[in-house]
Amino acid sequence: MSDERRKPFPFDQFEPKWQQTWDEEKTFRTPNPGDADFDASKPKFFVLDMFPYPSGSGLHVGHPEGYTATDIIGRTKVRQGFNVLHPMGWDSFGLPAEQYAIKTGQHPRVTTEANIVTFKRQLKSLGFGYDWDREIATTDPEYVRWTQWIFLQLYNAYFDEERQKARPVSELEAKGWTREQIDDVRLAYIHEAPVNWSPSMGTVLANEEVEEWRAKGETVERRPLRQWMLRITKYAQRLIDELDPLDWPEGIKLLQKNWIGRSEGAEVKFQVPNSKFQIEVFTTRPDTLFGATYMVLAPEHPLVEEITTADQQAAVEDYIKACASKSDMERGDLNKDKTGVFTGGYAINPVNDEQIPIWIADYVMMGYGTGAIMAVPAHDERDFEFAKKFELPILQVVEPTGDADWQGYTDPGTAVNSGFIDGLPTAEAKAKMIAWLEENGKGRGQINYKLRDWLFSRQRYWGEPFPLLWNKETGEHSALPEDELPLLQPEMEDFKPTGDPRGPLVKATDWIHYSDRLERETNTMPQWAGSCWYYLRYCDPRNNDRFISEEAERYWSGQGGDVAGASSPVADPPSTATGQDGPATGMVDLYVGGTEHAVLHLLYARFWHKVLNDLGHVSTNEPFQRLVNQGLILGEDGQKMSKSRGNVVNPDEVVRDYGADALRLYEMFMGPLTDTKPWQMKGVEGVSRFLARVWRVAMEQNQAGEWTVSSKLQDAPCTDKALLKVVHETVKKVTEDIERLSFNTAISQMMVCTNAFTAAEVVPKAEFTLLLHVLNPFAPHLSEELNQLIGHDTQLATQPWPAYDESALVESEIELVVQVNGKLRDKITVAKDAPKEDIEAAAQASTKVQEFTKDKTVRKVIVVPGRLVNIVAN
RNA sequence: GGCGGCUUGGCGGAAUUGGUAGACGCGCUCGACUCAAAAUCGAGUUCCUUUGGAGUGUGGGUUCGAGUCCCACAGCCGCUACCA
Numbered sequence: 001m002s003d004e005r006r007k008p009f010p011f012d013q014f015e016p017k018w019q020q021t022w023d024e025e026k027t028f029r030t031p032n033p034g035d036a037d038f039d040a041s042k043p044k045f046f047v048l049d050m051f052p053y054p055s056g057s058g059l060h061v062g063h064p065e066g067y068t069a070t071d072i073i074g075r076t077k078v079r080q081g082f083n084v085l086h087p088m089g090w091d092s093f094g095l096p097a098e099q100y101a102i103k104t105g106q107h108p109r110v111t112t113e114a115n116i117v118t119f120k121r122q123l124k125s126l127g128f129g130y131d132w133d134r135e136i137a138t139t140d141p142e143y144v145r146w147t148q149w150i151f152l153q154l155y156n157a158y159f160d161e162e163r164q165k166a167r168p169v170s171e172l173e174a175k176g177w178t179r180e181q182i183d184d185v186r187l188a189y190i191h192e193a194p195v196n197w198s199p200s201m202g203t204v205l206a207n208e209e210v211e212e213w214r215a216k217g218e219t220v221e222r223r224p225l226r227q228w229m230l231r232i233t234k235y236a237q238r239l240i241d242e243l244d245p246l247d248w249p250e251g252i253k254l255l256q257k258n259w260i261g262r263s264e265g266a267e268v269k270f271q272v273p274n275s276k277f278q279i280e281v282f283t284t285r286p287d288t289l290f291g292a293t294y295m296v297l298a299p300e301h302p303l304v305e306e307i308t309t310a311d312q313q314a315a316v317e318d319y320i321k322a323c324a325s326k327s328d329m330e331r332g333d334l335n336k337d338k339t340g341v342f343t344g345g346y347a348i349n350p351v352n353d354e355q356i357p358i359w360i361a362d363y364v365m366m367g368y369g370t371g372a373i374m375a376v377p378a379h380d381e382r383d384f385e386f387a388k389k390f391e392l393p394i395l396q397v398v399e400p401t402g403d404a405d406w407q408g409y410t411d412p413g414t415a416v417n418s419g420f421i422d423g424l425p426t427a428e429a430k431a432k433m434i435a436w437l438e439e440n441g442k443g444r445g446q447i448n449y450k451l452r453d454w455l456f457s458r459q460r461y462w463g464e465p466f467p468l469l470w471n472k473e474t475g476e477h478s479a480l481p482e483d484e485l486p487l488l489q490p491e492m493e494d495f496k497p498t499g500d501p502r503g504p505l506v507k508a509t510d511w512i513h514y515s516d517r518l519e520r521e522t523n524t525m526p527q528w529a530g531s532c533w534y535y536l537r538y539c540d541p542r543n544n545d546r547f548i549s550e551e552a553e554r555y556w557s558g559q560g561g562d563v564a565g566a567s568s569p570v571a572d573p574p575s576t577a578t579g580q581d582g583p584a585t586g587m588v589d590l591y592v593g594g595t596e597h598a599v600l601h602l603l604y605a606r607f608w609h610k611v612l613n614d615l616g617h618v619s620t621n622e623p624f625q626r627l628v629n630q631g632l633i634l635g636e637d638g639q640k641m642s643k644s645r646g647n648v649v650n651p652d653e654v655v656r657d658y659g660a661d662a663l664r665l666y667e668m669f670m671g672p673l674t675d676t677k678p679w680q681m682k683g684v685e686g687v688s689r690f691l692a693r694v695w696r697v698a699m700e701q702n703q704a705g706e707w708t709v710s711s712k713l714q715d716a717p718c719t720d721k722a723l724l725k726v727v728h729e730t731v732k733k734v735t736e737d738i739e740r741l742s743f744n745t746a747i748s749q750m751m752v753c754t755n756a757f758t759a760a761e762v763v764p765k766a767e768f769t770l771l772l773h774v775l776n777p778f779a780p781h782l783s784e785e786l787n788q789l790i791g792h793d794t795q796l797a798t799q800p801w802p803a804y805d806e807s808a809l810v811e812s813e814i815e816l817v818v819q820v821n822g823k824l825r826d827k828i829t830v831a832k833d834a835p836k837e838d839i840e841a842a843a844q845a846s847t848k849v850q851e852f853t854k855d856k857t858v859r860k861v862i863v864v865p866g867r868l869v870n871i872v873a874n
Numbered sequence: 875g876g877c878g879g880c881u882u883g884g885c886g887g888a889a890u891u892g893g894u895a896g897a898c899g900c901g902c903u904c905g906a907c908u909c910a911a912a913a914u915c916g917a918g919u920u921c922c923u924u925u926g927g928a929g930u931g932u933g934g935g936u937u938c939g940a941g942u943c944c945c946a947c948a949g950c951c952g953c954u955a956c957c958a
Contacts, residue, residue: 281958296958369957385956669898676880680900682885682900747899819893871938
């Protein structure tokens, strides 16, 4: 409101001062293996934030939530003797900069660089202890070089099924494989298939991106195009299995597993009589094969044309046309009303040789399984509905457990009307059926995944160009020589989509021309490419010979020399939350970010990491050992923050009015890190008031309104035992709470401690300094300023983390609760080590207790040492 | 429809292994200071029919004792959706 707002403490002066000091002195620089000041005996701690996309609208309050949490952890771990890697960078490729360029002609690099300047200023204004020497942007040419290099590792690798590992294709060359055979197995390969083409954006999208952009009003349609794909499906099983030892929220693991979508079943072949055609289907219920009374093909299935009879031709064609014009949305939405049409063709059920009709229907998708199903209407909901609508036969083959109706019964039961598997429970019936199919050459057991190969090419300007060349004569592709990396985009002025599905780079004819016979690939990589490996680059960000040195990779993976055995240099740290317990499989010790990346980013990064691991470039098989998802911060109205609702909080304004420490502290005090919680400006005021109280414990204002060190602050031993106890309790609780990421309770304890200091007549300097020590990671500016003002010349940030004095915590007498029949009736004070009998006697002596047990017999007395006494009487 | 999460005062939340429910903060009430206000400091603040009773979404259960464990149900939020 008013610019002359009174400041309860001069944060506007000392916050910029300390930020400048940290910048100039490089207080948070992290030494790397090879540096003069690198200490190999220190254990490493790698704490990572999800780096931001530097959008034009700047930082929002969601960013500082996770960033403050990791900053607290990082600053604490440094002081506990760890070599802490806590870097920051920019996920700076992205569509908005390109769309802005299309509108204005301003080069995306210019827009991006300006946005990075803003983001960096905002992050620095919050006092985060990043090692800015390690700053990276995915758009940096030196970064692009290694993104392209990693792509070439994928391009030059195949998946060895036997070893379940990626291997270089050179192994296949040595075995005499032809070029064509090798191209068929590369982890990066060319594929012509229907893709999601967006006419409005002039680009192709991954399946998982379609809905997001559609929601933003873009148009998307199916269209066959030639695309680069990554063979992530080969890793489907490992991506499920190797999730197990990771310290991730179970919900996120489940989300990934469901996305990969493993299902076990069988592939069954149905012969089309009097023809060479076989229809293959995938089913998870081979035990119901006797109940298959018809088949359904997806409208796009290649065999539709072959099996449709002359008199059904017209109906089938009409139906296919109708389906093609339906959007995916409509197709999904109308799931109550099944549609379909008979092809006129039949297939033979391999178990009983019966001829069953073949239909086409859009409830069968070409993209999953084989694009064809055997329909068992008695025991599949969708088939049941379809059969009822089109009056197809419904045959029971499973006897339900209990008294459920067999029609539409989909749970396991007992096989009936099923020949050789009659009487078997579903699980055994499945196994026996698979064995039969395999013996008779009619099918085999199979595992299917929902996960599709990763559509990796985009028709955009602002992305990494593929380092590939095409031979105009033979149509063969080949890798660009490594010494020609990075391959940057050509300079262009017109960024408008051409409508050519090869993307905007087709206009750069000079750039495309490589030699008389070779021309460049015009596709670029998706934004995911840069974010797939950025954590690796932080470990060695200025290395121009490798994407990461072997030495740095080993150390930051926790494989460095004598480091392995060391748990912590600090005495007895609680090692539950952030310690390195057991065999570490992931490289990053703690990764904090939002749930929006629960599936895609994390899955893609895991995939790349595994390939790099298989090829010997990294020593761990997973990138992120521990993952924590910060909760969403809602607007003051309890709704998601959005410009249209007008409930967006701007962090710059909060910093201006209350200071960076107040913003940091408030975001941590709101509630548990992982919870969704609404913003309350009154809460910021409360936290700001707390900081002012801490300030006034040590500072007082003179007549002239100047702040001077308070006369209450005295450099003498603490004689107030109660105060001493609170201070040491605070050191203990804050230390433990940081370890379990329970920042809100740590802050609440520091408030209790501050209230005790405020009430005290004399503030002992040593004890007050202890509070500043533990407050430091939360409110670094205020704590450093006060520490300096009261006469210390070493920054808190570089001092060892304080230990607490156990003896200050114990009391000679303790208060116990006395219950009668579980209800609180009285409290008694007893000696700390009082024997049970004495406690019991003291409890029974209580007049309140006697009142409540007056007309009753005492049956039992339960004494919980240090807690309570419960007298059971009736 | 499927999967996941959540449900504690007027509000945000605390209660780490089953052991004093409501720490801490916001808001509110009263008091001190002040001509006055702000700021600050202090006291109080779950509810009720207040010698007592009830109480952690609802109903049951286990236990000396349940916010916490078990069963059933309801409501809200998120993700996903004809996955064969």
